[in-house]
Amino acid sequence: MGPRAADIDARSGRGDDGTGRQVAIMDAPLSRSAPLLSIDRAFLARSGEVYRIRPIRRSDEAALRDMFRRCSAEDLRLRCFGISKTFPEVFANRLAGLTGGTEFAIAAVAPSGEIGGVVHAVGLPGAAGDADYDIMVRTDLKGQGIGARLMRDMLSEAVRSGFTAVHGDVMMANRAMLLLAGDLGFRRIGMEGGVVRIAAHPSADPSAPRGLADA
Template sequence: MSIDRSADLQWQRHLVLGDGWRIFVRPIKQNDDLMIRDLLAHVSKEDLRLRFFDSIKEFSPQFIAGLIDIGGLHVTALVAIDEASSEMLGVVWLHADALRKSGEYAILLRSDIKGKGLGWDLMQLMIEHAKSEGLSRIDGQILQENSIMLKMCRELGFEVKTDLEDRGVCNVALMLEDY
């Protein structure tokens, strides 16, 4: 597998959150497994359930590898790292369909940093990336009870609809040509 380092550099960003907190965002790397494990250790059981739609009791090496190993797929994953502590604070993934017309996003943040603006910044960066890839739409699924994520999606311009097959889930979609 060849790695395009120019693409890595294109998606590296230094962010400064409202309180002056400095964050470095970069594409995920194969050797980020320990950082991902540490990130997951800082996510509450409830936040894990809201993200993965299930309670997760342990993180197998296969589970961790599935979050990191994006080679060969139409997947982009960007990680946010605290510039002072070098701790991973969050990840946003974008899984493009085979035709590269639409993509499904997922995001995970440490529970102790929610509400500081990092999720908003990562979502906007993911939208920017999707547009640069020529995608026309971004989709996601959010549990109905995840009111904070649903509010953020609405504020970002996503259309939110209750899933007809599972009333506990909302389908969200953002048309990128309108964005």
């Protein structure tokens, strides 16, 4: 799952990935008081590995870089809409350096300190209560339930941080992400160039129908 292809804007710093595609590095201005994330829990993956779900820390930068380096070229393409040689270093530094404001990041951390996945949300300026999200799970750890756990906790923390709508951009080829998003209540609100724009209102009635239908 990756960011929208757009020009540099007030929400996120963007850099060319070498293909002419603009890749977000989420360097958003900080205008809201820093959300104090409450999430810190143990999660048992399908493999039997126990992960700690917690906010990203400054000390996680090396582990984040390692996680991104261990992702396949195809997963990186789906994440940033192209192959970016600098993506692991740039985005790991960005996430580890978050100081609050309009954004937060949550990781699944193994007892060894390795990071199995990370989800990130950033507020949209000029759209009070709206946020964009992106997520990455290490390629060899897919199918363990890590992505679903991170997404659910991201939505919960988004509500706690004052967001009422969470948006994302997913390549049409990323069927796994589209299916998961549908199960979590996201709906399609647009599509351009093979990229689906989705949105969820996590504070909505939990009994609402699920599935990635068109809004």
